[in-house]
Structures are given as C-alpha cells and as structure tokens.
Amino acid sequence: MKNEQPIHISAAKAACVTLLALALSFVLANPLTASLSAVFASPERGDFRVTDLYFQVADARPVRQLDDRIVLVDIRNADRVEIAECLRLLSLSGPKAVGVDINFADAGNSDSIISDAVERLPLTVLPLGVERTAKGDFRITDQPFFFKNLKNVKYGVANLPSEDEGSSIREYATYYPMVSGDSLPSFALAMAEMGADPAAADSRRDGKMLHTIDYASREFKVIPIDEAKDNAELFSDKYVMIGAKGDADDMHSTPINSYMSGMMIHAYSLSTLLDRKTFSQMPLWMDYIIAFVLCFGIVFAAIRIQSKLRGITLRFAQMILLIMTVWAGYSLFLDSSLVCNLTHTVLMLTFGLLALDVWNGLEEIAAIITGRRRKTASHFAEAE
C-alpha cells in the first residue's frame, strides 16, 4: 500500500520518535542493563539469581537490624600470642559460644600458648576444611595442629557452599556427611549447638543440608582485637566470632556485595539459623503460568486494539506490568519469604510485542510467497 503521507511529515515524525527513543534510553538504561546482564551474561556474570536482586533491594533500605546476639572480633594483623590473650579475655567475659575462624595449621613457637588458651575456654568452636569425594560425602583436608587432642572443643566445617568456584555464596550448610559415616556440623551450626540454642536442633531435624542465607538489612558489631579489653562486657552471653574481616585470602562474593569476609558470612549464616529463617521457592510451573497469562494478555490486546492509541497504550501497559512483576516478587520475598523466580515473566513481557512483530512479519512474508505461487499457478493454468 502506498504511503500517502508527505515525505517531510514522515521525516519529522521519524525524528521525533528518535528523540523519544533517546530520552527513553536515558530513563531505562539501568533496568535494561540489569536484565541484559542476566540474560546475555559472560560466564563470570552468569552467576545471577533473582534472589540476588531481592536481597540487594532489601539491603539498600534505610533501616537495618543490629543483631546483638553476635559480636565479631577482627584480628587484623594479630599474631598467635595476641589471639591467645583475646581468648583468655573471653574466658572471663562469659560468652555463650566462641567461634575462632582461624586455622592454626602449623605448629610454631607459640603452640602451647594457643592450645592452652583454647583448652581453657570450653565454649570454643574451631574450623575444619573439607572436600567432597566422588561418592558425595566429605573428608577433612584442613585442621588445626592440635586436632582432637583438646577436650571441650567443638569443630565446625568452615566451607562455604556455592554453585561454582567463584560464584556467590547464597547458602549455608547445616551438616556435612563424612566418609566415616557420621556427620560434622557447619561452623554456624556448631556455634548454635555450643550455645545450646533450640534453633540448632530444629535445623538438624528438618533434614535439609542447604539453607538460604538471609543477607538483607543485618549488621553486626565488630570490635578490633586491640579494643577487646575495653569492650569486654559486650561479650557477655553473646556468640563471639574471632577472625579476619579484611584478609584478601578470605574474601567471597555474596548477593549484596562481591567482597565479604568468611567470618562475616558465618555471622550471617548463624543469624539466619538462630532466626529459623527459611525461604520457600515458588514452583517453576507457576512462573510459566504467570508468564503465559500476562504475555497472552498483552499480545491479545495488541492484536485486538485498532485505535491509533494502540501503540502507546501497549507500551505503557508493558512497562507497568514489568515494574509490577518485580514489585510483586519483591513483596512476596519480603513479607512471606517466598522466592518467585519471575525471570520468564519479565522476559516474556519484554519480548512479547517483539514476538508479535516477528509473527506478523513472517505472516506477511508467507503471504507474499503464497501470493506469488498463486500468480505463477494461475499463469500456467492460463497458458494451458
């Protein structure tokens, strides 16, 4: 069909639309970048889950909870002598449990100082490192030099489960089935058990090995080791963790930042465990149904609406539905601890109208091809 619109009018309209597209690109650059990085991600950036978005949004709120059940002691550059002194101080401060997130792997000159200090603090949890065997159970690979020689010491596995090496740490384990047939608790669970918290028993009972760490809006008191003596009263009846907050060798990626110390992750894990916080996952089929219904609605409206306001109406509806989808997922996550993986919903809403354009285009191409065949067939029929 010939376009009867004068060419200068068409050019002006195209220019205005281009300016509008430019304006929209400023407004929507960040949301689009976020969705693109989720879909067309490099292997490193492919590590994205919708819960990461929810945790980031929740953690950015201007109100955070100071979890005063847990106190962290940052050892910085302290040596074994200073750490032993800190443990002696804690033995006078009445903590509920003390987790030493430091592996004293090698024997040194100050061996007896450290082992004596640990032995005199019967509430101590020490870390172990494990590796998975081909059968799926675990064996110990890292242990302190006085492993199993000390009484009243509990051990907890300090490994941080992730989907791949370098991926974000989203979950904590409760227990690790060992090659010997028994199971070892994780560092967080060991501390909760040492503190005789009922949540520890509940955690064991539910039978699940992995639980989502609740990173949102929590903070812990961190005391540098050289200020421990002045703040001794703060340790009374608390879960105290001693470790390095800024050691480059013990930094890990998490949903809320890409550089968090192992000790801090254990603190978040313990806090989540003590709160008995668990997240439920919405079934995947529900995500597909929601995606199908919403996309169907947009596409159906696109086909049926004939008004000149069709385009703008559909685009606004598309944008509003996208924002509402993310808002709904976030609300369910925050209020009901329900994780809705609305990836397909977001993508189908984004590409629904594009899919319609592709469909219409294919229909047109098919019509052209079919039309030519009919013309050719009738031409031959006439010739005969």
Add this chain to the structure above:
Amino acid sequence: MTMYKFLLAIAIALIVRPYVYAADHYSLHSFKGNVTIESKGRSTKACKGMTLNPTDNIVIPNGGSAEVYNSLDKQIYRSATPGRISVTRLMINAAKTAADKFSSVGEKMRIGRKSSAGDQRVFVEKGMVKRSLATFDPDAGNAEMDIESVAMRLASAMAHHTCDSLPEGVTVDIESGPEQGAVSFGVSNSMTSPLYYNLLSFTPDKEIEISPLGQPEGCFVLLPGQQTVRSQKSTSKTLAPTILIATPVKFDLDKVTERANALLSGNEATQIVNTDLPVIIRPIF
C-alpha cells in the same frame, strides 16, 4: 515538711526520668561527611557513638549521610538527604521509606537516574600484594624496637657524638666519600638474623632527618648473608654528616626521628643512655 519535700523529689524524678531514660537509647552509629549535631542550641562535630536526644538536629551536608542506632528496637536508621533533620524525624522517615516497597524497587532499578559515578573515580583498589616481614623474619614476628628507647639512644649519640662499634657479622665498607665528589659504601650482614638499617643526616640546625642516601620510607632489610651497596656519582662536598642506624628488629624510623628531635630541641638528651640496647648508631661520612 520533710515528707512533702521527699514526695516532691520523687515526683520530679518520675517526670524527668522518661526524658533522661529516652535520651540514652539513641546514638550516632556512623556518619559520612562533615555531619554536625545541634543539641540545646550548640553545634558540635559528629562523633561515632555519641549519645543523641530525640530532639537533637542532625545536619547532613551534600554527599553525606548519618545513621542513628535505636537500642530500644536494635535498629539502625539511615538518612542521606542533605539538610537539617531531628533524630526522631530521621527515624520516622527511614522507617517509612523502608516500608515502601515500590520506591525500594524503583531505587534499585534507578529509573531515570544517570550513573552515580559520572566522571569521578575512586582509587581504592590496589593491584599489588603485601608480604609480611614475618615471612622473612619469622623469629622476630611482630616484634618492633621500642620507639622511646631508640630515640633516646639516637638523641644521646647525636648530642655526645658517640660511635657504636659494629657487631660481629656486620661490616660497613666505604669506598669513596664526599671529598671525592661521589659516595660509595656497602653494608654486609653475615649474622644469622636480619639487619634493619637506614641512613640519617644530622643537619647544621641540629636536626635529624633521613639522609638522601637512605631509604625514604621504612628501612633497608638485610637478610643473613646479604650485602647492599649504595653509591651516588656526584655529590656536594658539604654533604651533611651521615649516620648509620641499625637494629636486629624493625623500627619505625619516622617516629624515632621525630622523638629524637624533640629530645634534642628540649635538651633532654644530656646523658649517655643504656648502651646495652641492640642499636648501632655510627657515622658513615
């Protein structure tokens, strides 16, 4: 009458107590920027952990932020809005924003916002590793020379022009001096432990500073069996007297020289101090 006064005192205490009690529950958890606190008509610089009253005003500058800790509900309330705001209002606004899920999502998606960095960059990340001296000197570990003792030795040596003898295993070979228009010397360590040293100058103003021939920061570390040679081709014949200071354990030279200069200027280095301290102070040129 006594009973009346007693009852009056109790009544006053009960009235005042909530205000006193409430005031203890709020504190400044953290802040960023040049934040000030206005309390009872006075303005003071913000200090982490300071107690706040509900009616105190927090003045937040552009780019700054403040966090208030409420020990009653154990929550931390943050505001990054520039301006003056009361403690109570800050907490109310923060709680309201936190409860507003729609704006939280919009804030994260930054709809309509350009990149916050713009042309500004921060240069915090350092592409290098650090190695503790403990790996070179495991026996010394975190040991460090006492600053006061070393400073007193240094000041005394400068005041009395003393010259320590070198211990067995440490040699200083001078090949040329300022008179030859160049300086060249070597320090070698054949002891079984490291040697930490640097070079100082004693200026005409009777001040000690790090010599141009020395290490500008920290000190040289000579591991057992090592030698360093320092040379400089052309130098003024009036090069300030250069002194070698060496110890078996690391020392903070900046603090030592600062303290020594203070002792010298205060004429406190009047006596020769303990020479048993393992510090070598010896003129080179």
